[in-house]
Amino acid sequence: MAKQDYYATLGVARDASSDDIRKAYRKLAMQYHPDRNPGDASAEAKFKEINEANDVLKDEQKRGAYDRFGHAAFENGGGGQQGFGDGAGLGDIFDQMFGEFMGGGRGRGRRGPRAGNDIRAAVEISMEEAFGGSKKTIRVPTRVSCEACSGTGSESKEATSENCAACGGSGKVRAQQGFFIVERTCPTCSGAGRVVRNPCRICAGSGTVQRERSLQVNIPAGVEDGTRIRLTGEGEAGGPGGPPGDLFVHIGVRAHEIFQREGANILCHVPIRMTQAALGADVEVPSIDGSKARVKIPPGTQTGAQFRLRNKGFSVLRSHQRGDMFIQITVETPQHLTAQQRELLEKFESDATAHGKGSPQTAGFFAKVRDFFDKHGRG
Numbered sequence: 513m514a515k516q517d518y519y520a521t522l523g524v525a526r527d528a529s530s531d532d533i534r535k536a537y538r539k540l541a542m543q544y545h546p547d548r549n550p551g552d553a554s555a556e557a558k559f560k561e562i563n564e565a566n567d568v569l570k571d572e573q574k575r576g577a578y579d580r581f582g583h584a585a586f587e588n589g590g591g592g593q594q595g596f597g598d599g600a601g602l603g604d605i606f607d608q609m610f611g612e613f614m615g616g617g618r619g620r621g622r623r624g625p626r627a628g629n630d631i632r633a634a635v636e637i638s639m640e641e642a643f644g645g646s647k648k649t650i651r652v653p654t655r656v657s658c659e660a661c662s663g664t665g666s667e668s669k670e671a672t673s674e675n676c677a678a679c680g681g682s683g684k685v686r687a688q689q690g691f692f693i694v695e696r697t698c699p700t701c702s703g704a705g706r707v708v709r710n711p712c713r714i715c716a717g718s719g720t721v722q723r724e725r726s727l728q729v730n731i732p733a734g735v736e737d738g739t740r741i742r743l744t745g746e747g748e749a750g751g752p753g754g755p756p757g758d759l760f761v762h763i764g765v766r767a768h769e770i771f772q773r774e775g776a777n778i779l780c781h782v783p784i785r786m787t788q789a790a791l792g793a794d795v796e797v798p799s800i801d802g803s804k805a806r807v808k809i810p811p812g813t814q815t816g817a818q819f820r821l822r823n824k825g826f827s828v829l830r831s832h833q834r835g836d837m838f839i840q841i842t843v844e845t846p847q848h849l850t851a852q853q854r855e856l857l858e859k860f861e862s863d864a865t866a867h868g869k870g871s872p873q874t875a876g877f878f879a880k881v882r883d884f885f886d887k888h889g890r891g
């Protein structure tokens with residue numbers, strides 16, 4: 513079955529910016545991650561397609577190659593004369609096309625053992641976990657070293673290999689394409705230049721098998737939404753003698769019901785009663801670390817007033833410092849008044865109207881309104 517267009521896989525336009533691609537990938541990765549869809553084979557397959565598309569489109573060279581040649585730019589032996597090796601960028605493609613004429617075709621020598629692929633995973637944490645740091649156990653589908661042959665790829669468990677007959681040990685094969693000689697990765701040995709003499713029956717000589725691994729990820733305090741953590745050597749196992757790839761863990765931080773993070777600072781919206789705003793009050797508010805703090809609200813406080821609590825904000829990554837917390841006040845108008853409350857407020861309004869004091873902004877605004885009408889002869 514033909515592969516779906518990478519842009520369609522991520523749901524972005526072909527002229528999408530790098531930021532648009534990153535956002536689309538993060539959203540889909542969180543939606544189809546195996547941890548969120550246990551036992552759902554279709555979600556796991558979709559997750560792999562999303563990662564494959566993102567690997568290409570996030571890289572400018574790979575994206576350029578894909579835009580020009582489509583999936584053929586990354587075929588490994590399956591694209592006939594159009595294949596340009598696995599994951600080649602534009603620079604690699606031009607080098608392959610012109611290398612023979614520039615004297616670089618025969619002088620490259622053979623490639624080393626195949627390195628393992630990098631893999632990606634996504635983890636969602638709470639804001640409290642982002643503040644204090646945490647440890648998360650994740651499950652990732654990956655390729656691990658074959659136990660049957662100890663990763664050698666050989667039935668005898670010894671790294672016995674010989675030069676690949678298809679490429680003569682160079683790891684590359686060439687094909688004539690018009691006036692050009694195109695060089696690509698050898699499909700027989702996957703570019704290693706050598707093949708196992710007596711391949712393992714379990715892994716067919718690759719030295720790796722598909723497994724699901726559980727890994728513990730240490731998430732540092734102060735991590736931000738969208739942070740990528742790299743675990744060196746925790747990716748897929750390489751071919752016989754090849755190094756493993758890396759694991760990249762993308763961190764997503766859930767929105768909090770009380771706090772909003774702004775860098776190292778925290779914003780907390782606090783509603784207070786009209787009487788508290790008029791008379792003044794002491795209000796108890798929570799802190800992200802679980803402690804309590806008291807804020808003194810002075811008499812006459814208006815909606816939008818802010819109060820700063822130093823060192824009550826978010827932890828700073830790789831530092832013992834903390835930001836500040838800002839309390840933003842909203843004065844709430846009372847609803848569902850009792851008869852007594854209504855009577856008291858009506859008396860308050862009568863007194864305020866008679867004396868014209870206590871609400872300077874209101875008085876000032878309506879004074880300007882009267883002047884405006886007078887100016888236009890509508891007084």
